Amino acid sequence: MTLLSTRNLTKRYAGVLANEAINFDLPQGQIRALIGPNGAGKSTFVGMLSGRIPTTSGSVTFDGKDISALPAHARIALGIAYTFQITSVFAGLSVHENVALAARRRLGRDGAAVDAKVADSLSRVGLADRATQIAGDLSYGHQRILEIAMGLAQDPRLFILDEPTQGLAESEIADFKTLIRSLGGATTILLIEHNMSVVMETAEAITVLSNGTVLADGTPAQIRADPAVQAAYLGTADA
Amino acid sequence: MLASLEGAVTAATLALTAMGLSLVFGVMRVVNVAHGEFYMLGAVIAWFVSTTLGTHPAIGFVGALIVAPVLVGLLAAAADRLILARINYDPERTIVATIGLLYILQQSTLMTFGPDARPVEPPFNSRIALPWWRQGENGLEMFYPWGLATTSYKLFIIVAAVAILIGLWVLLTRTRIGLVMRATQADREMATAFGIPVERVYAMVFGLGAGLAALGAVLIVPVQQAHYLMGADPLLLSFIVVIIGGLGSLPGTIIAALLIGMSDGIISVFFSPTLAKILATLVVAMVLVFRPQGLLGKASA
Amino acid sequence: MTAATRDAALHLGVLTLLAGLWFVLPTYHSGNLARIMVLAVYAMGYNLLFGYTGLLSLGHALFFAAGMYGLAIAMQQGGWSAAPGFLAGLIAALVVSGVAGALALRTTGVAFMIVTLMFAQAGYLTVLYFGAITRGDEGFVIPQAARSLAGIDLTTPANRYFAALILFGAVFLGLAWLVRSPFGRTLIAIRENEARAKMLGYDTHAYKLRAVILSGTISGASGAAYALLFGYAGATFATVQYSIFPLLWVLLGGAGTTIGPLIGAIFMFYLIDLASGVTDAYMLIAGVVLVLLTLFAPQGLAGTLRNRVWPWLP
Known part of the structure; x- marks a missing residue:
């Protein structure tokens, strides 16, 4: 069953496309990582999911219900939790x-x-x-x-974490991996992450964003083997 | 027509006063609630100067025109250093502090200057009848209708205000001081990094803003009178102008001053002044609520 | 002692002290204290919005005056008795704060301050405009005969003092409970970080609107009680000065503390009382206190005590 999906989700900042027609499906209970180079539009994308950032066009569906018009607090009330990239x-x-x-x-x-x-x-x-x-x-x-x-x-049904391990010590990152794995199954998780070891050891599936569009979708093994991803992202990543 | 001539006088002094408020908001991003009291101080100092010099009204007036804005500007700059700089221009605390300043200035004036309204003599004042045209037997003919008269001094107010505003425009766009001010307005951090003494710029802008209010008051005081409570109306009107013109926009401020100054004269002819004020106040509040960029500003994307 | 019993002890202790003061204070001061308790209700209403929700209004005189004129006009023009008159005052304040709040809350920060200031100014001018009824600055007196509640004459000093104490006590205890309740804690969360509160699923706009209405209605209750107990309504109470006063009291006493508004109102009342004996320019003292507070003690008296001595102070 699909818990969250987007269709043609688009964000334009003063004429600049930050997200372009993103179609995204997240099955219930999955741990999904969202990766991509800096400026790929990851935070914009999850901001539009949670309602923190208004969309330019397109729709967001959560648990079979179109939530595109709902304000942020109403989406959270449906069972979405969101942690800020900048500690808040x-x-x-x-x-x-x-x-x-x-x-x-x-x-x-x-x-x-x-x-x-x-x-x-x-x-x-x-x-x-x-x-x-x-x-x-x-x-x-x-x-x-x-x-x-x-x-x-x-107790969210969908837990969105925007770069949660940034600034954590190695031991804390290890604890974080254990915590995320323990949540899997019951809670659906969408994780924006730069730390590749966290991504590869926790995520069941990975979506790669680049220049505001979905570059690739697949299991960690598929993503690792994808030449387009390697060219666009992994080859230049510092992780 | 007479109403609009009176309106032009109001608009001229209002433009100066509001420009001071707008400049301070534009560069420093703070709202100075004591602005009306700097205006009042300008008028009161004009009275002190002209009574002290006591010779020909023109000498007293010229003296006031120089002394009042300078004194008020220095006082404001001192208030900036002593109070606003210390609370780091926090927007809300600045408003509270300038409310305090408002009472300090107003009540100190009450203690020294007293509760009475006192007149200042205009430097020159001859009555001028203005011509108007009407459709007569031989086509358009000129006549001097009753009531359509003003004084040379009122015309002088308009001319002087325009001259000062042009001077201000030159200062802001053509001089190094203006450049430094605009750089500080655009990005305070960056300005500091480039070695601009931001603190001195702020004190100067605050002083300049207050000085402009004082100038407006010196010009108008021969027509009105100096009184310790006279700051309230210009403060309210300046707020209105700055909000309608778009917070911090200088051209918007001038256009709005003309609009409000002219309409203030016209509206109060048709309505009771109280009703006119109620409407004006509510309209401004609604502009802030529904069009915070000002009536003349562009909607942000 | 648990936090809850310590809170209760503090608040009931303050009320007991105020009740006891009636028996020891000379008439002049107990009269002042009755006035201060009514004004402290105004300050507590203001504190709910400023101290706990973090919204700085410069227009609360609008709500105080709505309560005052709601009661005074109902009693003077409508011939109502005190109880329905008081209710009319509350409803007037409730409606006015609902409308003003719904509009003003579309703005934030400095714009919110200016919009509330403008609304209050429009309210003051409206009182002047209907001078035929309100008699403007001069104001009007509410007939002594009508000023009684459930057969108790509210014009005698003792009854007046204890009526003021009952109103003060009800609001004091009510707010002390409210700010510890989930609703009050959400308001504090909005004050601390509104964006985060929203992203925890709280409809922050709805909470802020409820805070404005509650704050405005409490301020209105104070205005209505003032008119009822002291028998007078005048436009002075709608001026900017009466919007500044609660800010001054709360800042001085300590914003976001339950006891601060009372402390601030007592200090400021006597400061101004002393100053007005010396000079007409007594508002000078208010200006000086405002500037000194912003510069040196933004936490106010109770807030400073909480930071330095008693961290448990509610």
Whole structure:
């Protein structure tokens, strides 16, 4: 079953095409990586999926429903979680409150359920002992991990992560891979990632964007063997 | 017709005052709520100068024309260094701080200058009747209708304001100071990197903006009177002009000043002034709500 | 002691202290304090929007005046009694803040400040325009006979003081609870990072609109109570100055603290009271305080205390 699909999704910034007629299908439960050189339009694409960036034309379908006209908050309410490429936590609030805000939108006034969800999400990413710290006082890496915990606390059906491992230490990246693999199956994941080891070890399928269009789609093995991808991306990648 | 001549006088001083506000917003990206008080100070200083010099009104007037904008500009530059620079021009805190400044300036004037309105004599003032045309027996003929008269001083206000605005335009487009100001406006970080003393530029712009308001007030004070509460209306009108003209756009500011100045005279002839003000205020609020780039600005893509 | 009981102890302690003060303060000061408690309600309404939601309005006098004139005109022109009159004030403030909020919230930041300022200015001019009813700056008096609620005469100093205390207490406790509730925490999230709150699935626009309406209605309740308890409505209360006052009180007392608005209102009231005994230019003190606060203590008194001494301060 397809959870998310786009048809002819297009974004134009002042005449410049950032995304051109992207057709994209993401099956339920898959871990998909979205890769491509800098400026390929990856963030624009997921921004349009989550509703953060308005589309120029084309449609987005989630769980059989056309969500193209929905504002961002309504799409999130349908079960999409989104972590920002540039860390965006509530810097003035505690780590616990950051995650509670994420959990509370769905769990509502049930304080005990919210607290349980927060504790669970924080322990899954290894931040449980920092729950009372102010988020803004965390290191950059920990703030990125907090973002992931906020995503987990939403129990999303589709979890979009925009370069989650950027700025993480090697050991944290290893933990991240384990975490993503443990989510697979239950949660559908769309991962923008530059780190090829993360992509190759977690993704079941890979989509390559280049110059705003889909260059290739396939399993990690297929993508690795694709000469067009090698020419456009892998050959020049620093990973 | 008379209304539109009065309107042209209003428009002329309004253009100067609003230009000051617009310049400050354009370059520094802050809203100066105390702008009307700099205008008021200009008028009050004009009264002090002309009563101190006390000889011929023209000498006092010329003195005021020089002293008032310079003093007000220096005061504003000092306020910029002492207050605005220290809060790093944070937009919201700047508004709160300039509200404070507004009360400080206004109430200090009340303590020193007093609560009365005081007149300043115009340097020259002869009555001029203006000709008009009508369809007569022999085709178009010229006549001098009753009421269509103005004073030489009012015409002088218009001429002087135009001259000052041209001077400002030359300053901004043809001199190094103007170049530095525009560079700072375009990109503060980049300007700093190129060695432009951004802090001094900001103080200068804030001073220049206040000085323009003071100039507008010196020109108008012989027609009106100096009073410690006179800053409120020019502040509101300048806001209106700057918003309609598109925040920070200087040509937009001039066109909007003409539009508002002329219509202010005309509207208040037809409506009660209070109703006219209510409508004007609401229209401006709606422009900000529905067309934040200003009526004259282009919609951004 | 848990956080909840400490909160409750603090808030009930403040209310007990205020009740006790009636018995020790001389008449002049207890009269002032009644006035301050009503104005502190205004400040608390303002604080909900500015301190907790992060929206800086320069036009709250519009809502204060809507409540004031809603009650005063219903009682004076319509001959209504106090209870429905008070309700009329609340509804007037609710409607006005709903309309003003829906429009003003299309803007953000500095534009929001200017739009709210303009709306309040239009409101003030409207009061002047209908001078036949409102009597403009001069204002009008609400007949003493009508100023009673459930048989209790609200014009005696004691009844007036405790009526003010009940209103203050209700709003004080209500807001203390609200800002700890999921709704209040969402408002704080919007203040901290609106884009993130939106991307957690919160309809931030709807939350902000509810905050404006709640804040405006509380401000209106203060305006209505002021007219009812002190028997007077005038255009002065609709001026820009009365939009600046709650900002001043909240900034001074501490934005985003439950106790700040009361502290700020008390300090500012007495500062201005002292200054006006010395000079007509008493608003000078307001200007100086505003500038000093922005420069040196943007957190206000309670906020500074929270940062330095008692991090638990709600």
